[in-house]
């Protein structure tokens with residue numbers, strides 16, 4: 001090739017790369033190259049469904065609700081006639097080898113629920129209020145700022161943490177569909193880490209150690225063949241810039257889904273809550289587009305829902321203009337009368353919740369059925 005045609009080819013190649021970069025569209029990808037086919041399919045369904053609307057999720061929806069535990073069906077189903085599209089599950093205490101979660105739900109029941117959701121076309125996400133491996137206290141034990149350091153390689157609780165991870169990996173590998181394939185799970189450990197109320201929180205460990213904890217954990221699962229996971233990072237709310245959001249972000253190489261948790265505290269807090277959601281979602285959806293991640297509002301709600309039009313006058317206007325995969329409201333405790341975040345029959349916001357459900361772009365279980 002002579003010099004002129006060589007130069008021409010180089011220009012063509014760079015021209016092509018430049019154009020293809022500019023025109024490349026938002027196409028979220030999975031960090032784990034060994035993710036199972038079912039996990040890839042679930043991820044792709046999330047990407048496609050985001051174009052249609054925002055899925056509604058509820059924590060522990062199937063296993064208990066307001067004033068019922070063993071007998072009853074989903075408060076959300078009772079009120080709307082349909083189930084949520086996304087089901088949150090909590091596995092705190094599993095790592096201790098216990099048969100019941102910290103919220104007194106048996107892991108066998110959780111497994112059955114997860115299997116039912118997968119068979120019914122819904123999405124499963126697991127949160128983990130992991131006990132404190134250094135002190136033996138619970139997730140909220142912030143008496144030491146050495147916990148994360150102590151469980152990383154060379155720390156004196158490293159082996160203890162590995163045992164906890166083994167219990168967790170065994171559970172994740174026990175989730176099978178009717179064909180024997182692993183059920184894909186959105187796993188969201190070490191959440192709200194930019195607050196300081198859990199042992200993995202901001203004042204309790206350095207950013208480097210927090211990020212190292214994530215890497216160790218994901219690598220451990222990868223080595224165990226736990227390839228049915230989409231990893232979700234959700235900070236606390238309150239960040240106002242993308243740099244701030246990324247300060248403790250574990251990295252694009254291991255994270256698939258990004259979001260944050262935000263709650264409304266009282267009726268007067270409405271404007272602040274809506275503003276905080278909007279600031280957070282501006283940042284998270286922009287970062288998601290830049291880095292090909294799926295954005296979510298990982299946890300939210302207004303305890304006891306004292307505002308009868310909260311769903312259509314607060315939550316929906318705050319999120320409706322964002323392209324996010326889902327919004328999840330927290331649990332309806334069976335044993336604490338005021339600790340609920342979804343309505344039950346007769347609750348003050350029940351009819352407004354039905355209006356929210358009937359919005360064209362809110363997606364419940366019947367709306368997300370695979371083709």
Ligand code: BMA
Nearest residue numbers: 090092102103129330331339
């Ligand atoms: C918290 C509360 C607790 C619960 C924990 C883990 O926000 O709901 O009662 O034990 O989540 O589910």
